[in-house]
Structures are given as C-alpha cells and as structure tokens.
Amino acid sequence: HIKDHGSRRGLLKLVGHRRRLLDYLKRNNLSKYTQLIGDLGLRK
Structure with a gap:
C-alpha cells in the first residue's frame, strides 16, 4: 500500500x-x- 510507511521502513531495514x-x-x-x-x- 502506497501510504504504509511503517511496512516500507521495516522492509528497508531488513534489506x-x-x-x-x-x-x-x-x-x-x-x-x-x-x-x-x-x-x-541476487545481483544480475
């Protein structure tokens, strides 16, 4: 979801x-x- 910044932040932290x-x-x-x-x- 475009406005779900919490999930985005968690994903970026994992990455x-x-x-x-x-x-x-x-x-x-x-x-x-x-x-x-x-x-x-990973890494093409």
Missing part, C-alpha cells in the same frame, strides 16, 4: 541488514559470497 551481511561476506569469503548470490538469484 539494509542483508546488504551489510553480504558486504561482510564479500570482504571475508568471496567464493562463498558468489555462490550465495547465485543460489539466491
């Missing part, structure tokens, strides 16, 4: 959390990162 975890993984274990990206179908 940001995922983003930070993936950034960490990319820095520390690149092979695992690329495998995970492929498995989840």
Whole structure:
C-alpha cells in the first residue's frame, strides 16, 4: 500500500541488514559470497 510507511521502513531495514551481511561476506569469503548470490538469484 502506497501510504504504509511503517511496512516500507521495516522492509528497508531488513534489506539494509542483508546488504551489510553480504558486504561482510564479500570482504571475508568471496567464493562463498558468489555462490550465495547465485543460489539466491541476487545481483544480475
């Protein structure tokens, strides 16, 4: 719903959390990162 800012905020928080975890993984274990990206179908 266009005016449901609470849900949008929660979703953005989750996405940001995922983003930070993936950034960490990319820095520390690149092979695992690329495998995970492929498995989840992220980052075209």
